[in-house]
Amino acid sequence: MSDKENSTDPDAVQALFGDFVPGQQDSTTNPMMRAKEVMKTPLPKRFYKAVSIAADEEGGHRVLLDGRPIRSPAKHQVSVPCEAIARALASEWDAQTDKINPATMPLTRLVNSTIDGVEDAREAMLDEIVSYLNHDFICYPATHPERLVDRQQALWQPVLKWVEEPLCGRFVQANGIMAVEQSPVMGQALRAEWQGLDIFQLAALHTMMTITGSVLLPYAFWKGFLTSDATWAAAMVDEDWNIEMWGEDEEATKRRVFRRADFDAAILVLDALRG
Structure with a gap:
């Protein structure tokens, strides 16, 4: 049995979570593949007994393991802006049994990546979000079969029609592989709305965008036009269709479960910070 497998050192846990933090792995590697790579290495033992939360002097909330605050892979103390997020984080840590498995801790991974990377990457993330408007997948509907087109x-x-007013324009739909140039006015309107978001909201919306392949669906959820389940259903319409036609693939099902867990972690953050 390796030293790492026997480890009770919190640094071993931070190092393991580092494999899930943007900027610390190849950007072409998706979270499911990163989880597989992490699972090839022995997982650290649970080194703590009690999990609790406490308010900090800046008005945030921290998760404590035997009275010690958890840290991100970059060794920042983890502080979240509201108690609801802290309690959900604590639940993830408390749910770990004899080993600590980052693949089962989507909220912890999201919070770590937020704290370690989002503030410095804010403008780049906003640029990426705005650029998504030109290749948002709901602007590229199928032409057949008819039942898929109808679905x-x-x-x-309804999302494309509703979004015209808040984003001050009309989205053009197209078929085929050629990207459509949407009006830059809509990108400016979206950027103006999201420019002032705190790092946790921005990270959660960016996560939803990368999971769904759409910025309009997370925007509709954020504005209250869609529920979380309706957002997921709209994002998965093509995938659901393929499952109905060809049946489920075991690996694809595992990836979907993993993505849904990350999606739900982002939803939890956004719901906790509403208002």
Whole structure:
């Protein structure tokens, strides 16, 4: 049995979570693949008995393991802006049994990546979010078969119609592989709305965007037009169709469960910070 497997050192845990932090791995590697790589290494033992939360002097909330605050892979003390997020974080840590498995801790991974990377990357993230408007997948509906076209229209068209007013423009839909240039006015409107978000909100919305392949669906959820389940259903319409046609693939199902856990962690953060 290796030293790492026997480890009770919190640094071993931080190092393991580092594999999930943006900027510390190849950007072309998706979270499911990173989870697989992490699972190839022995997981650290649970080194703590009690999990609790406490308010800090800046008005945030921290998770404590045997009275010691958890730290991010970059060794920042983890502080979140509201008690609801702290309690959900604490639940993830408390749910670990004899080993600590980052793959089962989506909220912890999201919070770590937020604290370690989002503030410095804010402008780049906003640039990426705005650029998504030109290749948002709900602007590229299928042309056949008819039942899939109808299903996409039922789930996507209400969002595209509703978003015209808050983003001050009309989205153009197209078929095929050529990208459509949307009006820059809509990107400016979106950036103006999200420019002032705190790092946790911005990270959660960016996570939803990368999982769904759409910025309009997270925007509709953030504005209260869609529920979380409706957002997920609209994002998964093509995938659901393929499952109905060809059946489930075991690996694809595992990836979907992993993505849904990350999606739900982002939803939790946004719901906790509403208002």
